[in-house]
Amino acid sequence: METETLKGTKNYTPEEQILREDIIKTIKEVLERYGFNPIETPILQPYSLLSSKYGGGEEILKECYKLKDQGNRELGLRYELTITLAQYLNENPNIKIPFRRYEIGKVFRDGPIKKSRVREFTQFDADIIGIKSKLGDLEILSILEEVFKKLGIDFEIMLNDRKILFQILEYAGIGDDQNLQNSIILVIDKLEKIGRECVEKELIQKGLDKNKINKIFELIEIKGNNEKILEELGKKIDVGDLEELIKLSKICKLEKIKLVPSLARGLAYYTGSIFEVFSEKTKSSLAGGGRFDEMLSKLVKKDLPSVGIGFGIDAISSILKTEKKSNVQVYLVPVGISEDKFLPIVKKLRESINLDFDLSGRGISKNLEFASRNNIPYCVIIGEKELKVGKIKLKNMNTREERILSLEEAIKFIKKTY
Amino acid sequence: METETLKGTKNYTPEEQILREDIIKTIKEVLERYGFNPIETPILQPYSLLSSKYGGGEEILKECYKLKDQGNRELGLRYELTITLAQYLNENPNIKIPFRRYEIGKVFRDGPIKKSRVREFTQFDADIIGIKSKLGDLEILSILEEVFKKLGIDFEIMLNDRKILFQILEYAGIGDDQNLQNSIILVIDKLEKIGRECVEKELIQKGLDKNKINKIFELIEIKGNNEKILEELGKKIDVGDLEELIKLSKICKLEKIKLVPSLARGLAYYTGSIFEVFSEKTKSSLAGGGRFDEMLSKLVKKDLPSVGIGFGIDAISSILKTEKKSNVQVYLVPVGISEDKFLPIVKKLRESINLDFDLSGRGISKNLEFASRNNIPYCVIIGEKELKVGKIKLKNMNTREERILSLEEAIKFIKKTY
Numbered sequence: 001m002e003t004e005t006l007k008g009t010k011n012y013t014p015e016e017q018i019l020r021e022d023i024i025k026t027i028k029e030v031l032e033r034y035g036f037n038p039i040e041t042p043i044l045q046p047y048s049l050l051s052s053k054y055g056g057g058e059e060i061l062k063e064c065y066k067l068k069d070q071g072n073r074e075l076g077l078r079y080e081l082t083i084t085l086a087q088y089l090n091e092n093p094n095i096k097i098p099f100r101r102y103e104i105g106k107v108f109r110d111g112p113i114k115k116s117r118v119r120e121f122t123q124f125d126a127d128i129i130g131i132k133s134k135l136g137d138l139e140i141l142s143i144l145e146e147v148f149k150k151l152g153i154d155f156e157i158m159l160n161d162r163k164i165l166f167q168i169l170e171y172a173g174i175g176d177d178q179n180l181q182n183s184i185i186l187v188i189d190k191l192e193k194i195g196r197e198c199v200e201k202e203l204i205q206k207g208l209d210k211n212k213i214n215k216i217f218e219l220i221e222i223k224g225n226n227e228k229i230l231e232e233l234g235k236k237i238d239v240g241d242l243e244e245l246i247k248l249s250k251i252c253k254l255e256k257i258k259l260v261p262s263l264a265r266g267l268a269y270y271t272g273s274i275f276e277v278f279s280e281k282t283k284s285s286l287a288g289g290g291r292f293d294e295m296l297s298k299l300v301k302k303d304l305p306s307v308g309i310g311f312g313i314d315a316i317s318s319i320l321k322t323e324k325k326s327n328v329q330v331y332l333v334p335v336g337i338s339e340d341k342f343l344p345i346v347k348k349l350r351e352s353i354n355l356d357f358d359l360s361g362r363g364i365s366k367n368l369e370f371a372s373r374n375n376i377p378y379c380v381i382i383g384e385k386e387l388k389v390g391k392i393k394l395k396n397m398n399t400r401e402e403r404i405l406s407l408e409e410a411i412k413f414i415k416k417t418y
Numbered sequence: 419m420e421t422e423t424l425k426g427t428k429n430y431t432p433e434e435q436i437l438r439e440d441i442i443k444t445i446k447e448v449l450e451r452y453g454f455n456p457i458e459t460p461i462l463q464p465y466s467l468l469s470s471k472y473g474g475g476e477e478i479l480k481e482c483y484k485l486k487d488q489g490n491r492e493l494g495l496r497y498e499l500t501i502t503l504a505q506y507l508n509e510n511p512n513i514k515i516p517f518r519r520y521e522i523g524k525v526f527r528d529g530p531i532k533k534s535r536v537r538e539f540t541q542f543d544a545d546i547i548g549i550k551s552k553l554g555d556l557e558i559l560s561i562l563e564e565v566f567k568k569l570g571i572d573f574e575i576m577l578n579d580r581k582i583l584f585q586i587l588e589y590a591g592i593g594d595d596q597n598l599q600n601s602i603i604l605v606i607d608k609l610e611k612i613g614r615e616c617v618e619k620e621l622i623q624k625g626l627d628k629n630k631i632n633k634i635f636e637l638i639e640i641k642g643n644n645e646k647i648l649e650e651l652g653k654k655i656d657v658g659d660l661e662e663l664i665k666l667s668k669i670c671k672l673e674k675i676k677l678v679p680s681l682a683r684g685l686a687y688y689t690g691s692i693f694e695v696f697s698e699k700t701k702s703s704l705a706g707g708g709r710f711d712e713m714l715s716k717l718v719k720k721d722l723p724s725v726g727i728g729f730g731i732d733a734i735s736s737i738l739k740t741e742k743k744s745n746v747q748v749y750l751v752p753v754g755i756s757e758d759k760f761l762p763i764v765k766k767l768r769e770s771i772n773l774d775f776d777l778s779g780r781g782i783s784k785n786l787e788f789a790s791r792n793n794i795p796y797c798v799i800i801g802e803k804e805l806k807v808g809k810i811k812l813k814n815m816n817t818r819e820e821r822i823l824s825l826e827e828a829i830k831f832i833k834k835t836y
Contacts, residue, residue, distance in 0.1 A: 039429065338562055
């Protein structure tokens, strides 16, 4: 039998899964404060939906898992949640917009197997569908700031607008060729990662002359705080949209937004503001999103300007260390007493505490080792001696300290300290 | 573009999804009280794993979705969570047993498309792995009783033991042919649904004579409370295991267990106690499980007697009506006031209340209609008049009643009533 999962897929242990669930819970709670509701769409989809003209595009479709059912229908596994959101909107034409929804679910990419390349992963998307106003963008930025503060991560929210990038290209004299523009934007996006020199080299390879490249850098390398960047950029191009969004963010006292004129985000379907949350410690991307006014509109044939965000659950997990390795608070060890004596105590403790207990009548040292190996913080030990005086023995598995307590005292003590 | 999901798959609306998530949360909380931790295994698996000799068996394998990746590897979508649990145990050989884990995830069956046949659904399994003692069975029964009481459902837990069924067949003189025995057990299992007459007919078709059939019914139709059934059954066959489990369940004051000697549960891999939670109102099955001492042992090549349960999230959803159609508690409507006036109020309210607000500057009646159509219980309306006196207008969307309140009063009021 297989002893390893498929490359690009992964088993999550309790320790990892508890952390993932805590992260998801934190994000959900913030989203619900902001008026979002959950939906769920199927993983299994008609291939014709996944390959829709205005869907994820050529590149992503190459990585779409295809399969057939017994009726020989062509099916596929969804590669992201926006295409299935579009299908959802089609199936539910009476939804009132703006529609704030979030969805958490698995998506699949049939990419080449490299060490770090994942082929099945959890996507967590939140979008406001059918809103043109910048208040929509502001809501998403506020959510990001609140989520990552709650998670206790050092972060910044890098903000830009796709329209800024196109204007910079125009300013540099790079005209109408949209394919060229998009490919240049992808190069510019790498500035923070690979540095100016490498970006310049790649731009030269794309046929840009020194003059054009300099004009690009003149604008994307403007340094300073957000006001300074807006002021300098504003001398050459129209920064009205970003200015408005920054003004709104100040009303809400958002502190973590940093304008980055080179930020591009790969996906061509963004039409306005774009943002990416970076961990300051690891320089990794934890969440990303932006405004996409056309994609859903084309797919659903209705005017549905939208703005949203996707959270990288595994990226966030990987920078958060958890202290909590088990949901279990107490492991109960009966010593030589019968079920009718200890089961009522189990029941009583479980009214307020997460408890596992020895089912197999092992010896006490084996039981203590079990609790210890499973990172359970307390053991409750009960033998004849304890029963006689109506008490239990509570053992702290870290300090090895033992206390003789009544049941009520033990419950209070555990709830106070764990 | 597709306007319907694939047959056998389903979109869940916020109303449905909120209910599903509430149910899942209730079950998780009970499981964690009982010392269970979550794991997650991949959906995408090597086909060789899914078709393992001791896996789900021929029938289920026929319904396994097969696919290939770009490297031409043979893959499949998991059809249940036990086979991936076995892989997990193989990958993590140092797990301390007994191992209490739960997993929630999508599973897939490529069955014929019938109206009610689902091909993608959420499985919620909880198992104790590596425990021979009946205390394990007792834990699962206690969990079932607690979960369904918490969910507020009228239910009973039907209990039997596979060994009882085999003994009944022996008593009726139906000997060693295991295939015949299993097929008879499948017929007997239908007694509660189709009645004695239909079961008799099917048994005759299987070649059983009147005498044998009568002996079967003599035992499976014993009526009365659990004690009576054990007493009567005990005169003909060995009921020791069930007796012990019933004794333990009494120590824990379980009230919902009903012995049903005809209960069989289809799956041949059960080796001991089997149980099924039935809704008294709809007579539908809401959860089912039992003891399976051999399956994991064979797959993992280690002695891993186990007992567990699977919850039918959709079956449970379908009998629970929810009052709560949105997570949003308040919809805020600014009337002719600027962002710097209402955004701080939004922020303040969101410290304790789930709030959506008008992003698009619509008129008040459109906004009230929006809130109403989205089942949001309260609107907060703020115009110049309210701002001047430092108050807000709170409108109950059910009663249409309006109150002029300070922000603090409004928060208190909403939290008290919703």
